[in-house]
Amino acid sequence: xxxxxxxxSSLSASVGDRVTITCRASQAIGNSxxxxxxxxxxxxxxxxxxASRLQSGVPSRFSGSGSGTDYTLTIxxxxxxxxxxxxxxxxxxxxxxxxxPGTKVEVK
Amino acid sequence: xxxxxxxxxxxxxPGESLKISCKGSGYNFADSWIxxxxxxxxxxxxxxxxxxxxxxxxxxxxxxxxxxxxxADTSISTAYLQWSSLKASDTxxxxxxxxxxxxxFFEYWGQGTLVSVSS
Numbered sequence: 001x002x003x004x005x006x007x008x009s010s011l012s013a014s015v016g017d018r019v020t021i022t023c024r025a026s027q028a029i030g031n032s033x034x035x036x037x038x039x040x041x042x043x044x045x046x047x048x049x050x051a052s053r054l055q056s057g058v059p060s061r062f063s064g065s066g067s068g069t070d071y072t073l074t075i076x077x078x079x080x081x082x083x084x085x086x087x088x089x090x091x092x093x094x095x096x097x098x099x100x101p102g103t104k105v106e107v108k
Numbered sequence: 109x110x111x112x113x114x115x116x117x118x119x120x121x122p123g124e125s126l127k128i129s130c131k132g133s134g135y136n137f138a139d140s141w142i143x144x145x146x147x148x149x150x151x152x153x154x155x156x157x158x159x160x161x162x163x164x165x166x167x168x169x170x171x172x173x174x175x176x177x178x179x180a181d182t183s184i185s186t187a188y189l190q191w192s193s194l195k196a197s198d199t200x201x202x203x204x205x206x207x208x209x210x211x212x213f214f215e216y217w218g219q220g221t222l223v224s225v226s227s
Contacts, residue, residue: 001170034213036153043203043217044145044153049210087153091212095167099153 002026002090006100012108019075021103023088028068032092035064035073038102039084047086048073075105083107110134112142112204112218119224120194127190128221130204137185138162141207143214144178144189148200158207159187194225 003026013019023033031051036044046055048064051071061076075082088100115129132142143158157168161180168178177190187204202221205214 032211034211036214038153043205043220044214045217046213046215049208049213055215089153089155089213094212095155095157095169097155097169097212099155102152 001096002029002092002098004088004090004098004100006086006088006103008103009101010104010106012106013078014108015078015080017078017108019078019082019105021073021086021088021105023066023071023073023100025069025071025090025092029090029092031067032090033064033066033071034089034091035062036087036089037082037084038087044087078105110206110216112206112216114202114204114218114221117222117224119226122194122196122225122227124194124225125190125192126194126223127188128202128223130187130189130218132185132187132206135206137180138182140209141212142180142187143205143207143212144176144187145203145205145214146200147203147220156189156202158212161187194223196225196227198223199225 005024007022033051034049035047038044052064085102085104091097111133113131138161144156146154159166159178166178180187204218206216208215
């Protein structure tokens with residue numbers, strides 16, 4: 001199985017801050033990585049896929065990068081609606097897709 | 109517009125069977141992979157499995173193989189997640205979600221079905 005870790009598990013930030021979340025895979029996953037945002041009580045929402053491709057309709061303040069085993073999600077200027085939990089998911093091999101444990105972005 | 113509409117809250121006892129549903133619209137249901145994701149209370153997301161409705165090719169997470177059954181009925185554009193004998197540990201929110209054509213990540217999500225299993 002490919003294990004995913006995320007860091008930090010939570011962070012406190014203010015509106016306007018630049019936020020970076022890291023996702024690490026236990027083996028190389030060839031950019032087969034997606035990021036989701038989830039607000040409490042709501043379904044997750046796809047933000048990026050292919051490590052860096054922005055899903056249609058997602059604001060450009062979200063960006064992704066990385067390769068091999070290490071990937072990052074960056075929010076360039078945090079907005080009030082961005083306080084949520086963020087998950088990465090690798091889809092390198094079916095049916096062994098796995099999610100990271102999540103990173104909660106809270107108000108400072 | 110793609111929509112995935114899931115069945116409602118279920119409250120069951122251990123040992124009971126259950127089948128929850130997810131009706132797709134706004135896209136070619138039969139020719140699109142659809143999957144299920146579990147989220148236990150206060151926990152993260154867990155990839156459960158996916159199905160290709162046109163031929164019912166189902167793939168399961170190795171950790172969940174044998175514990176659930178994923179099926180689909182193309183005549184009514186509906187996917188299902190089924191248990192033959194529920195356990196308290198099956199208590200969770202279950203989401204269906206449409207797989208992208210680009211890779212096995214989830215592009216559109218249903219609203220979720222809460223399943224509560226308690227004696």
